[in-house]
Amino acid sequence: QQQVKQSPQSLIVQKGGISIINCAYENTAFDYFPWYQQFPGKGPALLIAIRPDVSEKKEGRFTISFNKSAKQFSLHIMDSQPGDSATYFCAASIMEYGNKLVFGAGTILRVKS
Amino acid sequence: KAGVTQTPRYLIKTRGQQVTLSCSPISGHRSVSWYQQTPGQGLQFLFEYFSETQRNKGNFPGRFSGRQFSNSRSEMNVSTLELGDSALYLCASSMERDRGLEDTQYFGPGTRLTVL
Numbered sequence: 001q002q003q004v005k006q007s008p009q010s011l012i013v014q015k016g017g018i019s020i021i022n023c024a025y026e027n028t029a030f031d032y033f034p035w036y037q038q039f040p041g042k043g044p045a046l047l048i049a050i051r052p053d054v055s056e057k058k059e060g061r062f063t064i065s066f067n068k069s070a071k072q073f074s075l076h077i078m079d080s081q082p083g084d085s086a087t088y089f090c091a092a093s094i095m096e097y098g099n100k101l102v103f104g105a106g107t108i109l110r111v112k113s
Numbered sequence: 114k115a116g117v118t119q120t121p122r123y124l125i126k127t128r129g130q131q132v133t134l135s136c137s138p139i140s141g142h143r144s145v146s147w148y149q150q151t152p153g154q155g156l157q158f159l160f161e162y163f164s165e166t167q168r169n170k171g172n173f174p175g176r177f178s179g180r181q182f183s184n185s186r187s188e189m190n191v192s193t194l195e196l197g198d199s200a201l202y203l204c205a206s207s208m209e210r211d212r213g214l215e216d217t218q219y220f221g222p223g224t225r226l227t228v229l
Contacts, residue, residue, distance in 0.1 A: 032215060034217075042222055043117070043203050043205075043223050044156070044203070044220045046218070046219070049217075089155075095215065095216070097169065098144070098161050098163065099146050099169070099205070099209075099216060099218055100146070100158050100161060100169040101146075101158060102158070103148075103155055103157075104155075106155060106156075
């Protein structure tokens with residue numbers, strides 16, 4: 001019940017295209033869903049996060065869509081750029097219990113110029 | 114503001130040895146969490162410390178332990194190292210304004226541990 005399943009494992013997108021990464025969870029107690037971006041040799045960095053009372057959140061070219069009934073959420077990267085090439089992780093946590101993040105397996109994104 | 118710092122950045126040990134990794138959180142941050150990152154298992158939560166107390170613990174054997182000091186700096190220790198402990202160990206800190214509110218975790222660059 002603690003798992004977060006992420007797909008696809010890898011993704012190749014043309015410059016200017018839309019990158020879409022999907023995640024699904026089982027534990028309905030999760031109430032915080034962040035996305036992290038990680039470049040080689042670096043630690044993950046928070047990209048955008050959403051609470052389950054919101055169906056969509058947009059920050060610049062990055063949008064999270066959240067479907068509470070389906071227990072799914074996704075990251076959309078609009079106008080994808082070569083600089084977006086990185087590994088993306090979705091995660092989930094129960095805020096009342098502190099900062100224990102359960103991560104998806106990660107998606108390696110490559111944006112071709 | 115300086116980010117999360119971790120020392121050392123790289124470490125090579127042999128099986129059976131023990132190792133201590135250090136993490137200095139962002140100034141003012143009171144919560145420190147540790148994660149293990151491997152190609153096979155991905156990012157897995159080890160434990161979280163807040164105000165020098167362990168608040169959360171992941172599913173790792175007792176060989177993995179940690180502590181937090183009064184200045185919020187944290188250390189994690191792995192005893193009796195096994196080959197499978199080879200991983201990137203990441204530390205993350207957060208401000209913890211209030212329980213139940215969003216609390217962004219900021220990750221350090223990690224310590225790459227290789228066990229031979």
